[in-house]
Every structure is written in structure tokens, then in C-alpha cells.
Amino acid sequence: MGMSDSGKAEWLTTRVDNLANWARKNSLWPMPFGTACCGIELMSVLASRHDLARFGAEAIRFSPRQSDLLLVAGRISIKMMPVLTRIYEQMPEPKWIISMGACASTGGVFNTYSVIQGIDQFLPVDVYLPGCPPRPEAIIDGLIKIQQIISEDSLSHYKVDESSEAVAP
Ligand code: SF4
Numbered sequence: 001m002g003m004s005d006s007g008k009a010e011w012l013t014t015r016v017d018n019l020a021n022w023a024r025k026n027s028l029w030p031m032p033f034g035t036a037c038c039g040i041e042l043m044s045v046l047a048s049r050h051d052l053a054r055f056g057a058e059a060i061r062f063s064p065r066q067s068d069l070l071l072v073a074g075r076i077s078i079k080m081m082p083v084l085t086r087i088y089e090q091m092p093e094p095k096w097i098i099s100m101g102a103c104a105s106t107g108g109v110f111n112t113y114s115v116i117q118g119i120d121q122f123l124p125v126d127v128y129l130p131g132c133p134p135r136p137e138a139i140i141d142g143l144i145k146i147q148q149i150i151s152e153d154s155l156s157h158y159k160v161d162e163s164s165e166a167v168a169p
Pocket of ligand 1 (some may be wrong): 036037038039058073074075100101102103108129132133134
């Protein structure tokens with residue numbers, strides 16, 4: 001940072017990576033995928049008491065094409081997993097995933113053939129939230145961990161894949 005004779009800040013230098021990461025981590029647009037009781041707990045984190053807007057992540061989108069943070073809250077059945085995978089694939093890069101609660105992360109108490117025993121068998125989960133359900137404070141903690149991951153990211157990690165085909169709507 002440059003200072004003038006009067007002591008006022010006049011210019012600032014930074015790396016493009018730092019600037020992009022700062023913008024990204026403070027403007028996450030979550031895509032909620034709530035299938036059960038964890039989804040109700042997820043709603044509460046947006047209300048005034050916990051106020052996710054303090055972290056710039058209150059702009060919940062219901063279109064994967066406008067989202068960069070997939071929040072999976074609840075158990076995922078075998079029939080639902082292809083839908084969830086498709087939604088993830090429709091999200092533009094860079095993107096991150098929070099697996100919220102025991103059911104999304106491990107199947108929870110639903111140790112049965114019809115429930116996926118952890119979405120990380122199919123999707124690259126970044127942060128797991130333990131609990132049944134996790135408290136809103138745990139969701140905020142998970143979001144802060146995502147922000148830490150973004151802080152260490154670099155634009156050089158992303159390349160345009162010209163051979164890939166657009167995903168059909
Ligand atoms: S982890 Fe608990 S609260 Fe969350 S979806 Fe499963 S049973 Fe419901």
C-alpha cells in the first residue's frame with residue numbers, strides 16, 4: 001500500500017490470485033440440495049439469528065448454473081444420486097461441496113441398500129459437517145473452511161477444456 005505525505009492511502013498492490021480469491025470467498029452463491037431434516041436446519045442459518053449474509057453467502061440460488069457451492073443436506077437415495085450428480089456437473093468451475101450431516105456423509109442410520117452410504121462415493125466433497133443435524137454454527141464453520149480453501153486457490157488451477165461438450169439442460 002502506498003501512502004501520501006498526508007498519510008492517506010493512495011495505491012495498493014496485490015496479486016490477481018489474491019484479488020480473485022478474496023472476491024470469490026466473500027460472494028459464494030450456494031445451491032441447496034435439501035432432501036430431509038438437515039434441510040430445515042440449513043434454512044435456519046439464513047435467518048436473522050445466524051445471518052449467513054455476514055459471510056456474503058446469503059444469495060441462495062436454485063439454478064446450478066448460477067451456483068458455486070453445493071450444499072447437500074439430507075439422505076440421498078440411489079434414485080436421487082444421478083440427479084445430484086447432474087446438478088453438480090451443471091455448476092460452473094470453480095465449485096465446492098459441503099456434505100451436511102451424517103446422512104449425506106455416511107448414510108447415517110439408514111444402513112440400507114436404497115440409501116447412498118456417503119455422497120463422496122460419487123462427488124468430490126470438500127467439507128463434511130458432522131451431526132444429526134449439524135447446528136447452524138457448524139454450517140457457518142463449514143463455510144469458513146470453504147473460504148480457507150478458496151484463499152489457497154490459484155487461477156492457474158483452471159484451464160479451459162475446449163474438447164468438452166456443453167451439458168444439456
Ligand atoms: S443427519 Fe439426521 S437430521 Fe440430517 S437428514 Fe439425516 S436424520 Fe435428518
